[in-house]
Amino acid sequence: MKNSREIALKILYEVDVKKAYSSISINRNLRLNVNELDELFIRELVYGVLENLIFIDWIIKRYSKVRFSKISPIVKEILRLGIYQIIFMDRVPDSAACNESVKLAKKYSHKGTVGFVNGILRTISRNKNNIEIPDKKLMPIKYLSIKYSHPEWMIERWVNEFGFEFTEELCIANNKKPKLNIRVNTLKISRDNLMRKFSDMGLKVYETRYADDGIVVENPIKITDTDEFKKGYFQIQDESSMLVGQILNPKEGSLILDVCSAPGGKTTHIAQKMNNKGKIIARDIHEHKLKLIEQNAQRLGIDIIETEVFDALVLDDDLVGKIDYCVVDVPCSGFGLIRRKPEIKYNKSLEDIKEISQIQYNILRNSSRYLKQNGILVYSTCTIEREENIKLINRFLSENPMYKFVPIEEVNCDDMKINGRDGYIELFPNIHGTDGFFIAKLIKIY
């Protein structure tokens, strides 16, 4: 059987070389009879390395006699794991970190690399309190990039958009673990009653700040194994994403179109808001993902959702002018989710943002055509990139004068941190404690 470090190595290799998603690779590899303590250790190793990858590689480049590009992928992962333990994990003695890394090198690489791994890790261990990074004043972008492991192009963009201090706070928040948020299924139970049940189970819970249906769980257990989950009392969903249904605020009996709906977090919430009365057409381009909506809807006791495979980039003439509410939760760069999926930082480029924002615009333009007069459209992304958010909406409104913003009244705008009066909200992990998110609310006026 593989030990914890071997499993972490396998996951990191899959994420880096095979471009797997960390969450999917972790879940797949942890299915194999791993006990709870080992699971926590593996998660800490994997997320720790991914969160601090640029900093860790900076250290390798400083101390390695072999050029970084010449180090084989598997040896790189072994070094990264070793360095993470030495620099960030006080409870692992450096000697154990070195010895275990050497064992991995013996097993997974050729003999020649064993001495290399041993030598570099012991040198780093000796120098770990004197690792220099670029100067904050002289090279501010490089400083933030290496200290918080975000690519330079991303930092430069954010510093221009949000300023240096904000960007530093954002990077710090991006490297922190998010708290588990769940959405109460008010079709089956009230928030108070579910909180009481959770407290009785020994869970520390409190209400989400902005979302009416959300609960924060401080000390989660395997919550999807509970009877409460199986009975459909709740759904796992970040607070930011719950605000889409809250802001859409649909009337019972309406006809809703959700053009990018899988896996259905928002669709099922909207059905809940409609008291399971009316009809929701839930579309997505991927058939296998639509099955997840159907499974969730069944568990939650919802039967007003009809799923359909449909490409939102294609205009469906049959629905033009027929929809009361349209949800446009587009695919995006995902930079609001760095806390959950740190590899996002390294897998996307500036070109990807340009490309995805054109797709988003085309999806929005088609979706807007489905609204009746006075119909409402909510556009959302899980990114903080303004090119995919407010700049895109402003362009849409200037080219399509029959739509305008609707002031958002469904979220407490007296809270100075959130302002929806102009018809949109931006959420940031460093300010709101949520995923980075954008929601705009539009109406078709003629």
Ligand SMILES: C[S@@+](CC[C@H](N)C(=O)[O-])C[C@H]1O[C@@H](n2cnc3c(N)ncnc32)[C@H](O)[C@@H]1O
């Ligand atoms: C942000 S996710 C949607 C999340 C979902 N609304 C929820 O709350 O669970 C974007 C979705 O868009 C889908 N998608 C991507 N391109 C699409 C297209 N051209 N037409 C329809 N769906 C698309 C993806 O498969 C993905 O499920």
